[in-house]
Amino acid sequence: MTVPIHKDHTELTEDQFNTLSEEVLKAKSLSYSPYSKFRVGCTILTASNEFISGANIENASYGASICAERTTISKAILSGHTTFKVIAISSDQEDDFISPCGICRQVIREFAKDVPVYMFKSSGEFIKVYMNDLLPLSFGPENLLGE
Amino acid sequence: MTVPIHKDHTELTEDQFNTLSEEVLKAKSLSYSPYSKFRVGCTILTASNEFISGANIENASYGASICAERTTISKAILSGHTTFKVIAISSDQEDDFISPCGICRQVIREFAKDVPVYMFKSSGEFIKVYMNDLLPLSFGPENLLGE
Amino acid sequence: MTVPIHKDHTELTEDQFNTLSEEVLKAKSLSYSPYSKFRVGCTILTASNEFISGANIENASYGASICAERTTISKAILSGHTTFKVIAISSDQEDDFISPCGICRQVIREFAKDVPVYMFKSSGEFIKVYMNDLLPLSFGPENLLGE
Amino acid sequence: MTVPIHKDHTELTEDQFNTLSEEVLKAKSLSYSPYSKFRVGCTILTASNEFISGANIENASYGASICAERTTISKAILSGHTTFKVIAISSDQEDDFISPCGICRQVIREFAKDVPVYMFKSSGEFIKVYMNDLLPLSFGPENLLGE
Ligand SMILES: [Zn+2]
Ligand SMILES: [Zn+2]
Ligand SMILES: [Zn+2]
Ligand SMILES: [Zn+2]
Numbered sequence: 001m002t003v004p005i006h007k008d009h010t011e012l013t014e015d016q017f018n019t020l021s022e023e024v025l026k027a028k029s030l031s032y033s034p035y036s037k038f039r040v041g042c043t044i045l046t047a048s049n050e051f052i053s054g055a056n057i058e059n060a061s062y063g064a065s066i067c068a069e070r071t072t073i074s075k076a077i078l079s080g081h082t083t084f085k086v087i088a089i090s091s092d093q094e095d096d097f098i099s100p101c102g103i104c105r106q107v108i109r110e111f112a113k114d115v116p117v118y119m120f121k122s123s124g125e126f127i128k129v130y131m132n133d134l135l136p137l138s139f140g141p142e143n144l145l146g147e
Numbered sequence: 148m149t150v151p152i153h154k155d156h157t158e159l160t161e162d163q164f165n166t167l168s169e170e171v172l173k174a175k176s177l178s179y180s181p182y183s184k185f186r187v188g189c190t191i192l193t194a195s196n197e198f199i200s201g202a203n204i205e206n207a208s209y210g211a212s213i214c215a216e217r218t219t220i221s222k223a224i225l226s227g228h229t230t231f232k233v234i235a236i237s238s239d240q241e242d243d244f245i246s247p248c249g250i251c252r253q254v255i256r257e258f259a260k261d262v263p264v265y266m267f268k269s270s271g272e273f274i275k276v277y278m279n280d281l282l283p284l285s286f287g288p289e290n291l292l293g294e
Numbered sequence: 295m296t297v298p299i300h301k302d303h304t305e306l307t308e309d310q311f312n313t314l315s316e317e318v319l320k321a322k323s324l325s326y327s328p329y330s331k332f333r334v335g336c337t338i339l340t341a342s343n344e345f346i347s348g349a350n351i352e353n354a355s356y357g358a359s360i361c362a363e364r365t366t367i368s369k370a371i372l373s374g375h376t377t378f379k380v381i382a383i384s385s386d387q388e389d390d391f392i393s394p395c396g397i398c399r400q401v402i403r404e405f406a407k408d409v410p411v412y413m414f415k416s417s418g419e420f421i422k423v424y425m426n427d428l429l430p431l432s433f434g435p436e437n438l439l440g441e
Numbered sequence: 442m443t444v445p446i447h448k449d450h451t452e453l454t455e456d457q458f459n460t461l462s463e464e465v466l467k468a469k470s471l472s473y474s475p476y477s478k479f480r481v482g483c484t485i486l487t488a489s490n491e492f493i494s495g496a497n498i499e500n501a502s503y504g505a506s507i508c509a510e511r512t513t514i515s516k517a518i519l520s521g522h523t524t525f526k527v528i529a530i531s532s533d534q535e536d537d538f539i540s541p542c543g544i545c546r547q548v549i550r551e552f553a554k555d556v557p558v559y560m561f562k563s564s565g566e567f568i569k570v571y572m573n574d575l576l577p578l579s580f581g582p583e584n585l586l587g588e
Contacts, residue, residue: 003283030372034439035477036503038291054372060435061542062477062503063511064400066360066368074365075372078324078348093290101286101502102253106358109249119284129284136150137266137276139248141354143240144185145328177519181586182330183356201519207582208395209330209356211547213507213515221512222519225471225495248355253505288501292475297577332585393578396547403543413578423578430444431560431570433542437534438479 006128011085011116016045021124023051024088027068030055035062040098041090042068044076047083052076069104073111082111088118088126097127105135113140153275158232158263163192168271170198171235174215177202182209187245188237189215191223194230199223216251220258229258235265235273244274252282260287300422305379305410310339315418317345318382321362324349329356334392335384336362338370341377346370363398367405376405382412382420391421399429407434447569452526452557457486462565464492465529468509471496476503481539482531483509485517488524493517510545514552523552529559529567538568546576554581 009017020043027041035058043053054072058065066074068089076084087108091098097119100108108115108131117134120126156164167190174188182205190200201219205212213221215236223231234255238245244266247255255262255278264281267273303311314337321335329352337347348366352359360368362383370378381402385392391413394402402409402425411428414420450458461484468482476499484494495513499506507515509530517525528549532539538560541549549556549572558575561567 032371034435036291054368057368057371058503059401059404060438061400061433061508061544062499062506063508063544064397064404064542065503066364067502067504070360071368071372074348074351074360075369077326077351078365078369080324096290097284099284099286101505102249102251102256102282103358103502103504104249105252105282106249106355107353110353110358134283135249135252136281137244137246139246139355141328143243144183144354177521179518181582201515204515204518205356206548206551207585208361208397208547208580209352209359210361210397211395211544211551212356213511214355214357217507218515218519221495221498221507222516224473224498225512225516227471248358250355250357250505253502254500257500257505286502288475291501330585387584390584391578393580395580396543396545396550396576398543399546399576400543428577429543429546430575431538431540433540437537438477 003129003133009128019051020045020086020088023053024090024120025124027053027055028090028092032057034058039092040068042072043088044072045085046076046081047085048081050081052079052081067101067104069100070107073107077111084112084115086116086118087112088120090120090122092122094122097121100134105131109135109138109140150276150280156275159192166198167192167233167235167265170200171237171267172271174200174202175237175239179204181205186239187215189219190235191219192232193223193228194232195228197228199226199228214248214251216247217254220254224258231259231262233263233265234259235267237267237269239269241269244268247281252278256282256285256287297423297427302422313345314339314380314382317347318384318414319418321347321349322384322386326351328352333386334362336366337382338366339379340370340375341379342375344375346373346375361395361398363394364401367401371405378406378409380410380412381406382414384414384416386416388416391415394428399425403429403432403434444570444574449569453486460492461486461527461529461559464494465531465561466565468494469496469531469533473498475499480533481509483513484529485513486526487517487522488526489522491522493520493522508542508545510541511548514548518552525553525556527557527559528553529561531561531563533563535563538562541575546572550576550579550581
């Protein structure tokens with residue numbers, strides 16, 4: 001099996017796509033990553049068309065590190081945004097599309113079970129994959145809350 | 148897209164499968180889960196044909212909780228096992244196959260990028276899904292270590 | 295030994311203290327805590343005298359939950375604030391001063407090794423304890439980076 | 442304030458202390474730490490006088506890393522041990538006593554609110570500090586479960 005990979009950005013206007021690309025490539029400059037020196041940036045476009053950006057914040061105790069996707073979702077939730085149109089991520093990787101780790105997929109899924117995730121190379125090239133494909137058969141709120 | 152779901156257990160002898168089923172259904176009795184009251188058990192069959200079992204261990208600070216898959220992999224690694232034939236999980240869910248959360252997929256993937264994961268109902272019924280399908284386009288050691 | 299507990303707020307003007315109290319008691323309303331139903335709020339006063347507030351954001355996989363102190367520090371760091379005057383926390387506990395968990399002490403310590411932490415009851419009563427006393431002999435950046 | 446630091450090992454027989462020292466200095470060889478290259482070992486003496494050892498297990502997604510204290514406590518709990526006489530830790534630090542991070546203090550505290558923690562230098566020299574002093578005013582089970 002290969003996961004479905006998309007190259008379009010049909011859920012966005014041309015302007016939105018341009019802003020998203022620009023923002024997410026800049027976002028990694030917010031990174032606090034003295035340990036890995038691996039900077040990751042994230043930009044979310046909310047349902048109400050606001051852009052919210054963040055980056056990874058590491059810790060001397062590695063387990064307390066928080067990835068870019070999670071600091072950004074936290075910031076969005078704290079600002080009252082709980083539905084998202086697009087989540088985009090970038091890194092300094094030139095040859096690879098940066099992809100969310102499993103922890104972040106779990107946190108994204110709590111709020112956005114089938115949001116499209118845009119994964120960028122540092123050049124601005126990107127691929128789009130849906131959360132449903134990134135975390136299939138997921139464990140979520142309905143397993144615990146019986147919704 | 149639908150993730151490929153298998154129902155066979157061809158990587159195991161009949162005896163191994165029987166032991167695995169029995170062990171994983173028992174494993175959840177090791178659970179320390181006073182907060183969620185959601186018991187999960189895990190049994191790993193190592194490359195050298197040893198069975199290693201564990202369960203979830205929660206914490207009053209929820210973020211410090213460790214799922215069954217992760218306590219069990221830790222135990223296996225500490226015993227010198229780093230390659231795995233099968234990872235099986237079970238819970239008290241009668242109608243749903245318990246599935247690993249994103250954090251656990253990330254930890255499994257560090258050591259076993261394409262291991263089959265057996266997900267059980269409490270009745271003993273199971274499905275098998277490969278890690279590659281559970282965490283496609285994963286972020287892993289080669290992204291950081293440049294392997 | 296008893297840890298030194300203070301009741302003053304000498305690092306704040308009367309106005310700042312009043313705003314801080316008001317903000318931190320309101321902050322818990324931002325909480326996403328369907329699992330524990332334990333709401334926690336946090337307000338940070340930055341070195342440049344800005345108030346930044348947050349709350350705990352839980353996850354169906356408990357280990358992916360992020361406490362109020364950590365969502366708030368993340369938000370502050372992402373806004374360019376890295377030095378803090380005071381960190382305050384509140385909860386719905388009427389009879390107990392809410393205290394930061396060990397994970398949060400570790401994250402606070404990365405950026406604010408000796409900041410005062412104000413711990414509130416839901417009534418508005420508080421105690422003040424310094425981070426150095428909450429996480430003595432801490433493991434931090436200098437252990438890894440050799441600073 | 443200075444946290445009380447002890448140098449005795451009165452809760453142990455001479456034989457137990459010798460075994461503990463030997464085990465904890467060896468334990469770090471179990472470490473999987475390709476990212477930090479910072480090996481940490483842990484040895485627990487249980488109430489029933491068994492020695493259980495572990496080490497840190499890191500992950501490409503740093504936040505999924507599990508410290509030595511937590512892999513070792515998990516292993517102990519999974520083996521049915523829930524009360525501990527002593528928790529000892531060691532690292533490759535020659536000049537510093539390795540100290541548990543906040544996450545680990547939180548996990549130790551769930552099961553052993555006032556256990557003595559022995560912190561070793563790589564030479565075998567150690568100090569002893571009680572958990573109550575390492576995580577004062579802790580947030581624990583009674584805050585959530587109302588015990
Ligand atoms: Zn991540
Ligand atoms: Zn899990
Ligand atoms: Zn916390
Ligand atoms: Zn630790």
